Amino acid sequence: xxxxxxxxxxxxxxxxxxxxxxxxxxxxxxxxxxxxxxxxxxxxxxxxxxxxxxxxxxxxxxxxxxxxxxxxxxxxxxxxxxxxxxxxxxxxxxxxxxxxxxxxxxxxxxxxxxxxxxxxxxxxxxxxxxxxxxxxxxxxxxxxxxxxxxxxxxxxxxxxxxxxxxxxxxxxxxxxxxxxxxxxxxxxxxxxxxxxxxxxxxxxxxxxxxxxxxxxxxxxxxxxxx
Amino acid sequence: xxxxxxxxxxxxxxxxxxxxxxxxxxxxxxxxxxxxxxxxxxxxxxxxxxxxxxxxxxxxxxxxxxxxxxxxxxxxxxxxxxxxxxxxxxxxxxxxxxxxxxxxxxxxxxxxxxxxxxxxxxxxxxxxxxxxxxxxxxxxxxxxxxxxxxxxxxxxxxxxxxxxxxxxxxxxxxxxxxxxxxxxxxxxxxxxxxxxxxxxxxxxxxxxxxxxxxxxxxxxxxxxxx
DNA sequence: TCATTCCATATTGTTGACAATTCTGCAATC
DNA sequence: GATTGCAGAATTGTCAACAATATGGAATGA
Numbered sequence: 001x002x003x004x005x006x007x008x009x010x011x012x013x014x015x016x017x018x019x020x021x022x023x024x025x026x027x028x029x030x031x032x033x034x035x036x037x038x039x040x041x042x043x044x045x046x047x048x049x050x051x052x053x054x055x056x057x058x059x060x061x062x063x064x065x066x067x068x069x070x071x072x073x074x075x076x077x078x079x080x081x082x083x084x085x086x087x088x089x090x091x092x093x094x095x096x097x098x099x100x101x102x103x104x105x106x107x108x109x110x111x112x113x114x115x116x117x118x119x120x121x122x123x124x125x126x127x128x129x130x131x132x133x134x135x136x137x138x139x140x141x142x143x144x145x146x147x148x149x150x151x152x153x154x155x156x157x158x159x160x161x162x163x164x165x166x167x168x169x170x171x172x173x174x175x176x177x178x179x180x181x182x183x184x185x186x187x188x189x190x191x192x193x194x195x196x197x198x199x200x201x202x203x204x205x206x207x208x209x210x211x212x213x214x215x216x217x218x219x220x221x222x223x224x225x226x
Numbered sequence: 227x228x229x230x231x232x233x234x235x236x237x238x239x240x241x242x243x244x245x246x247x248x249x250x251x252x253x254x255x256x257x258x259x260x261x262x263x264x265x266x267x268x269x270x271x272x273x274x275x276x277x278x279x280x281x282x283x284x285x286x287x288x289x290x291x292x293x294x295x296x297x298x299x300x301x302x303x304x305x306x307x308x309x310x311x312x313x314x315x316x317x318x319x320x321x322x323x324x325x326x327x328x329x330x331x332x333x334x335x336x337x338x339x340x341x342x343x344x345x346x347x348x349x350x351x352x353x354x355x356x357x358x359x360x361x362x363x364x365x366x367x368x369x370x371x372x373x374x375x376x377x378x379x380x381x382x383x384x385x386x387x388x389x390x391x392x393x394x395x396x397x398x399x400x401x402x403x404x405x406x407x408x409x410x411x412x413x414x415x416x417x418x419x420x421x422x423x424x425x426x427x428x429x430x431x432x433x434x435x436x437x438x439x440x441x442x443x444x445x446x447x448x449x450x451x452x
Numbered sequence: 453t454c455a456t457t458c459c460a461t462a463t464t465g466t467t468g469a470c471a472a473t474t475c476t477g478c479a480a481t482c
Numbered sequence: 483g484a485t486t487g488c489a490g491a492a493t494t495g496t497c498a499a500c501a502a503t504a505t506g507g508a509a510t511g512a
Binding site: 050077078084088144145146150151 | 276279283285303304307308310311314315318370371372373374376377380384
Binding site for chain 3: 043044045046047065066067068
């Protein structure tokens, strides 16, 4: 949590908030007050502001001038959008990877899936959330394309928020088994199978969301009427 | 340039730098010193830092801790990546728009193309650059998808930088004629034609870049050797 | 002559205080 | 009883000074 100097870095603050949102401990609409957060993390407000700006970039919080930062409240349309774009972008990712993947990358992917299995077996929610998003991020990183990676970073962050808001079931079925299948299809350069599995996987994840109604987990009247 | 109080907003600083990069007046590798910029815009360093953070998010500058902010130097691979992703994302955009577009949106698109024609006729470089990127951005905005819009915003910003670095010709052939054709294909709901025209248009833009060699427009020895 | 060390300078990073804005509770008014 | 106006409190926005770090060149020694 702290580095050599006992201070918390911006990245650590961002990750902490990100996880709190993904774990539903921070609900959409809640205001993230700077001074309050500065006290919690024991850093100056400037660093908190920097973290909030990053979280805004990632679409997790919404900053209103002179009002403050609030946990984002994605609409059903936005949720569908994110999955729509994910389908196309992740298809690109898989197609690229099927053109050939190094031994080292294969190893990294398999090891990641192994970690996911362990987290699932031990039922450690924090790890499950981090690793299941991390898998898709790792795929993008493996393509070697900085831009694909950056795009997926955005998509995964927003997906976490959407999952937190609209998830129906309590279990995370974006599980290691489907991930493992995708990896194996990629290492055998089977483009058709890999893209089909990825498409199916994303449909599966989306199907576990209830995207029929607007969920309002907050009690902020102002936001509800805006 | 200035608001009521005579101060320059963060957004204005970002746009100014963005344009300077697109117009090749700020070259890749050049360091953007905070104090220097604060003096130029007559604001405090804090505001400059905020603007630099935004520019980093857009991929236009690279911030190295304890070293400073430098105008990004996209590699040939990164350049190809951006156009690769643009082809898929803009295809999505066009497909969506072909499903139906309102009268008001049609009007906005046609008016935008008209503005582009005027800028081209009058040969106002600043307007040409802003409007030709703005066209693609307007298409994304018209889909109504916040995420598609945000993604295109990123892509256009990076494309501007890439064009500035790797452009061969002096003329901007991302001209209004091809844009006009795309708009007309969209308003007639001709998906095949619209996607074909968009693909061709992007190929055209990319073809005017020289993506065979690493261009180093800067004179910063350290950066050149890094 | 070349490599290395050290110090002065320049630049970024951080902090706490102050200014501007917004929110909240209460009282006065219709 | 509901609404408006106002003052105090809470919160965000801005700034300028200070601390930490990196840079570049001179001095030193092989």
